[in-house]
Amino acid sequence: MSTPRLAACLVALCACAAGAAEIPLAERRSSYELLKPETKAMQDEDTSNPGMLSVLEGQALWAAKAGAANVACADCHGDATVSMKGVAARHPAFDATRREPVNLEGRISICRSERQEAPALAFESRELLALSAYVARQSRGLPIESKDERLKPFIEKGRALFLERQGQLNLACAQCHEDNWGKSLAGIPMPQAHPTGYPLYRLEWQALGSLQRRLRNCMIGMRAEPYAYGASEYVALETYLVWRARGMPMESPAVRP
């Protein structure tokens, strides 16, 4: 076999090996399906879903004027139930001026500093989570979208991080969430890691948290050093995970153990 042909064969083999690890589209499951019936019931009903308390708070913040510009989100965007429909389902989205993807929390922060001219909200602060929960709630039931071609390099970067072994335990995200999903880890079934319900209410946290908080949790579990909130690595991972979950329906705000 000539060298170029051998190289072509090797490339084809490698491509197959990389593709094989990924969960086939039809076999993807939301971690909702692994929940106990009581936790499912908690998520399903708006009056028992504790994430809805943050949605209510976000609704009030949406209408509240803030910053030097003294404008509310509602002054530009109007009724969120109309204008924000499907917005969370297509984030992280590519930001043309920054030339990188921006997640929902990032988008809200940009709007806040540039349009409202208000002081930035801290990552994982009650207000930022409430606003993102309110916006994400408007996408419930809609399919997750990741179609923008400009996201490609960031999806690849996120995929590389997902497959990379890290931390003292020398684990990669994919080892749990692709090779061993459904098996038990410390008594809890391991999910496939599809970010369908963020920001979500985690019973362990007794609070609402973002996808980055969840990623941070996993990294600490692997004895790896977590990135700082807002780091480009996190956004790349989010971009990859959202692409990986494309087409799955949004559940925000979800409830998880």
Added chain:
Amino acid sequence: MTRALINVPAKAKRGQIIAIKTLISHTMETGFRYTTTGERKPRNIIHTFVATYNGEEIFRAEFYPAMSANPFLTFHTVATESGTIAFHWTGDNGFSATEQAKITVE
């Protein structure tokens, strides 16, 4: 600001047993935790919950530091007459919240 979610059926038949669900936002700080600088975080919990049906007490609960944040309560009562079911939570640091729901009994 305190936010609460209440689930009371809007309509019920006389004598029917109805389920009532309440959820309120509260951190429920136990008083057993410390800050990173070693100071004890003072206890801050809801300690009493009372539900009244047209002014008459139908349910009461006492909460302790082991209760989760954002406590969720569900209980049952018999739909006797149309009127208002009111809920009142009281807690540390003068915490007080009231919500009410209307019910029509046929």
